[in-house]
Amino acid sequence: MLPVLGTAMVLVAARQKALLSGHVVIQRIGDWSYSLYLWHWPLAVALVYLGLQGDTIAILCSLILTFLLGWLSFRLVEGPTRSRLKMPVTATTSVLACAAALAAAPGVGIYLQNGVPGRLSAEVEGIFAEAENRNPRMEECHAVDGRNVPGCTYGGDTLGAIVIGDSHAASVVRSVEKALPSEQLHVLDWTLNTCQTIRGLKKANDPDFPCEAFIEQALLLNADIEPHVPLIIVNRLSGLLFGQNEGPGPGIQPPSKYLSELRTARDETYRNEMKESFVQTVCEFSKTRDVFILGPIPELILDVPKTMGRAAQLGKPTRVxxxxxxxxxxxxxxxxxxxxxxxxxxxxxxDPTPFLCDEIACYGDENGLPLYYDDDHLNERGGNRLIPLFERVFAKPTDSHVQASVGQDP
Structure with a gap:
């Protein structure tokens, strides 16, 4: 919006001999602007791909290279084309259409073939493939974009456990299924995207956000389900309390969710209100059944498959x-x-940390293969690491109330 407004103001002013905009350097940059715009994209992508987006020297070199390539492109392509290519409109349109088709054809072919098989080594392809190694029923069963929770089941005919929570719950629901003591039992999937298990949770500027209604419905259904069935709560609670820790401006985003009133900061008042409501919600569920809460999954900030895969491509294997x-x-x-x-x-x-961390660090891979499909969601490989933890839910007598400490061996 600001660039558009600034451009409009320059046009309205119409000062052809302004001291700043009339300077020869500014005029030349204006001439090259479209070429500069085109060339900055591949260089920006290269910085990200090489993990240099935060490197000042690399950014400076990319800016210099952008101006050099933009100038060359203007002098050798854009300028001559403008002055020499004088054809009728129909011919010009045909030439442009053919050029666009030729440029698009390889991309369309690659897309239809799902990439270029064999382009990468088996090791690198295996790393990138872990980004897709997730619950195959995620799209069907994990409600997003205001959809009602479908209540999918995984396993046999008899209800054995309930998993409720946000996308972190959806990423481990099949691991809970694998931990069931009998193939005749199934897991009930109560997962809703970005819906932490907190009664009364609302979202700013989204009156159709279904979380509040879903939690109320879950509490009603909970009262009618056999009391011996355990409930497992899984949420990215720290993301709600402090904001995301990945991407631009980590941890400083104003809260988009609220209970009594929308607040401008994730301050102590906001966090304590969320804490109190979460505990109250857990207590409501626990009136009729055993409730288990999965501790926070380590959030690794960097996209694990992308980071590891790109590093492996460059011959510099790394761990996240x-x-x-x-x-x-x-x-x-x-x-x-x-x-x-x-x-x-x-x-x-x-406590998931004994299965994902040691005394020093929490890791995003096992034997060189990612345990996450992004920066904070476990993939199926990572979820499988937690099967022994979920088996404690069904142990008799239960010993899962004993919390493991960070770094303790499983």
Whole structure:
């Protein structure tokens, strides 16, 4: 919006001899502007691909190269084309259409073939493939964009467990299925995108956000389900409390969700209100059944398959990880919240860190293959690491109320 407004103001002013805009350097940059615009894209992509988007020297070199390539493109292609290509409109249209078709044809062919098989080594392809190694029923069963929760089941004919939560819950629901003590049992999938298990949760500027109604419906259904069926709650709670820690401006986004009123910052008042409502919601569910809460999944900030795959392409294999200290610092408030749910609601916490971390760090891969399909969601490989943890839910007598500490061996 600002660039458009600025352009409009320059046009309205119509000052042909302005001191700044009339300077020869500014005029030349204006002449080359379209070529500069075109060339900056591949260079920006190259910076990201090489992991240099935060490197000042690399950015400066890319800016210089953008101007050099833009100038060459203007002098050798754009300028001569403007002055020499004088054809009737019909002929010009035909030439442009043919050029566009020739440029698009390879891309369309690659898309229809799902890429170029064999372009990458088997090792690199295996790393990138883990980004798609996720619940194959995710699109069908994980409600997004205001859809009602379909309530899919995984497994046999008899209800054995319920999984409720946001997309983090959807990423481990099949692991809970694999942990069931009998093939005759199934898991009920109550997952809704960006819907943390908090009663009364609303979203700003989205009156159709279905989370509040879904949680109320889940509480009603919960009262009628056999009490021996355990409920497993899985949420990205720290994302709600502190904001995302990946992407531009991590952790500083104003809250988009609220309970009593929309707040301008994720301050102590906001976090305490969310904590209190979460604990109250857990207590409501725990009135009729055992409730288990999965502790925070380590959030690794970088997209694990992309980062590892690109590094492997360059012959520089790397691991994506965060320190256990960073994990505890990020999730301490969420862990305190779960602790209150244990104290007040007799809930039981399942700690994933012994299966994903050691005493030093939390890792995004196992034997060189990613455990995540992005930066914070476990893929099927990562979820399988938690099967022994979920098996504790069904152990008799249950011992899952005993919390494991970070870095403890499974």
């Amino acid at each position: 990880s965060i320190t256990t200290q960073d994990y505890l610092q990020r999730h301490q408030f969420a862990l305190d919240t779960l602790g209150q749910a244990v104290e007040k609601c007799n809930a039981q916490v399942l």
